[in-house]
Amino acid sequence: MNTDYFIEGYCHIKNNRVLLNGEPLFTEKKPDFASFIKSVYQHFETDYPKFFKMDKLSKLAFMAADVLLKNSGRPVNEEENMAVVLSNRASSLDTDRRYQESIDDPDNFYPSPAVFVYTLPNICIGEISIRHKLYSENSFFIFDKFNxxxxxxxxxxxxxxxxxxxxLCGWVDVEGDDYDAFLYIVSPKGDDKHKIEEITRLYFTQ
Structure with a gap:
């Protein structure tokens, strides 16, 4: 059984920057997450109108995956046996709060179905999978910190x-205007050995 796997590539989105394999691709100071992630979408000329209906977590995961996968040299719009394994520390809490606010407001009570759709953290995996035709295994785990x-x-x-x-795996976390995405591809090819120490090092190299 083969155990020699590699980190084929990785992407960070944090602190108003997008980095691919440690190299900055885009930097723009924006006062809030919504403005920043919209700028990321526009900069990379991402053509996916459904993006604007997504919640914050899905937008962050979607853009990190899009930048990483489009620069991986993989065929575009071809089905691939790639699993998606994501994690964070707050599940879909940011969207859950927004949904709860719509219920708590006595003057404007209307629990929005469009918001409710995103009250599960694994929905962002679905958005990535639809975009890149990934139909393999997928999971979303909740940890206190990057694991x-x-x-x-x-x-x-x-x-x-x-x-x-x-x-395709990693960490995608959003709460308010605080956001942190680190996605990487594990495969039989690449430059960095797939080791716990290397994954940790890359996560903290921002």
Whole structure:
């Protein structure tokens, strides 16, 4: 059973910057998350109108995945056996609060179905999968902090047991205007060895 896997590429979106494999691709100071992520969408000329209906978590995950996958050299719009494994510390709490506010307001009571759709954290995986035709395994885990150990074990197991040929995994967290995305691709090819220590190092290299 093969255990020699690699980190094929990785992407950070944090602190008003988008980085690909450690290199800054886009920087723009914006006072809030909504303005910044819209600028990211426009800068990379992402053509996906449904983006504007997404919640913050899905927008962040979607753009990190889009930048990473479009620069991975993989065929565009071709179905691929790539699993998606994401994690964060707050689930869909940011959207949950927004939805609760719509219920609590006695003067404007109307629980919005459009907001309710995003009160599950794994919805962002669906947005990524639809965009990039990824129809393999997927999971979303909740941890107190970035957990490289779990992501390493889980992604390696998926490939070893032939559940996927590659895995898009990482950390995507949003609360208010605080946001942190780190996604990477695990596959049999690449430059960086797929090790817990390397995953941790790359996450903190921003």
């Amino acid at each position: 490289a150990d779990h992501l390493w074990h889980y992604s390696k197991s998926l490939i070893n047991h032939k559940k996927a040929d590659a895995v």
